[in-house]
Amino acid sequence: MGDSLTHGGVWCQEASRRLIGSGGVPAGLSLSNISFVGRKTGGGIGWEGNGGWSWVSYATSGRPAYRFYVTNVITPPAIDAVYTNNEQKFAVAEINITEGAGNIRCIGHGSTPTASGMLTKSSGAGDDTIKFASYKMDAGNPFWNAAKDQLDIKSYVQTYCNGALDVMYFLLSWNGQTPFRTDFSSSSCINDAKTLFDHIHSVYPQAKIKLMGIQLPSLNGGMGANYGAAGTSYSDTYGMVVTALNMNQAYHDFANESGYSDFVEFVNVSSQFDSENNMPESDVAVNSRSSKTEKRGTNGVHPSTEGYLQIADVVFRNFVANFCQ
Secondary structure (H helix, E strand, O other): OEOHHHHOOHHHHHHHHHHHOOOOOOOOOOOOOOOOOOOEEEOOEEEOEOOOOOHHHHHOOOOEEEEEEEEOOOOOOOOOOEEEEOOEEEEEEEEEEEOOEEEEEEEEOOOOOOOOEEEEEEEOOOOOEEEEEEEEEEEOOOOEEOOOOEEOHHHHHHHHOOOOOOEEEEEOOOOOOOOOOOOOOOOOOHHHHHHHHHHHHHHOOOOEEEEEOOOOOOOOOHHHHHHOOOOOHHHOHHHHHHHHHHHHHHHHHHHOOOOOOOOEEEEOOHHHOOOOOOOOEEEEEOOOOOOOEEEEEOOOOOOOHHHHHHHHHHHHHHHHHHHOO
C-alpha cells in the first residue's frame, strides 16, 4: 500500500517474484502459499497505490471521487485509465458494469464534471468515449464506506483480497513534507497512521502491519530538477534528507509503542537503498565550457527501476525473516 512509489506496482511485483517465482536474478524461491492482493493489478498480483496520497488519504474519506452512471459501454475502462470532462481529469478507481451499463468511480483532479455528458479517454484502456447520464459524489479512499461514512477495510478485503488479510506493507509518505521537520505527531502523519492501523487491527487482529520507512531523496540534483531552486520547500535537498531521517525515527518509535508493537514493525528502507546510484540521473556537462560530463539527478523522490527493485529486496528480506523460517 502506498503513494506514487507504489502506484505502478514495480516493487510489489518484484517482491512477489522473488517469493513465488522461479528463475530470474536473484532466483525466485518458488513458494506456493503466498498471494499479493489488492485493487491494482499487474503481473498476476495485486496492490494498492495512489500518486500524491499520504496517511490522511487512507485514514479519511480521501480525495473527492465521482461515481458516473454509464450506458452503452463496449470495452469497460481499466483501473487508472484517465478520462476528461469539463476540462478536468478523472482517474478510474472502480468499475461496476454489466452488459454495457452500470457505474464507474473516478478520482477527481480538479473541478466537478458536468451534470451529464461524455467522458473522453486521455490514457489507459477502455472505450474512447463513455456516456454518463448522471453522477454522485463519493469517497476517494478505497478503504472508506461512503454509505456509513467510516473506514471499512473489510469491504476492501472481501472485494480485492479474496476475503483474507495476513500482512500489509505500507510505504508512505513523501507527500506533504517540509524540510528539517522534527514533529510527525500532526494529523497528516502518525495520528492518521494510528487511526488507520487501529481500524485494521480491530477487524483483523491477527494481521501484521509493516511500516516501511522512506528512502533518502536524490542527492545530486533531482530535487532541483523536479521542484526548482525556489518557491517550494522540496528544493531544499539537505533539509529533506533531515526530514526523511527524522520521519524514519518517528516511524520506528511509533512501531515500538505499547499497544502497537505486537502487530506493527518498522522496516527501514533507507538503510538498504542506494540513493547515490539508484535514483534517475543523466550525463550533463560540468559547465558550459567543458566537454567533461557528470551525473545529475533528474527525479527527486521516485527511484530508477534499480531503486524500486531494491525496495522489493527490503520487503523480500523482511518477509522471509518473519514468515519463512
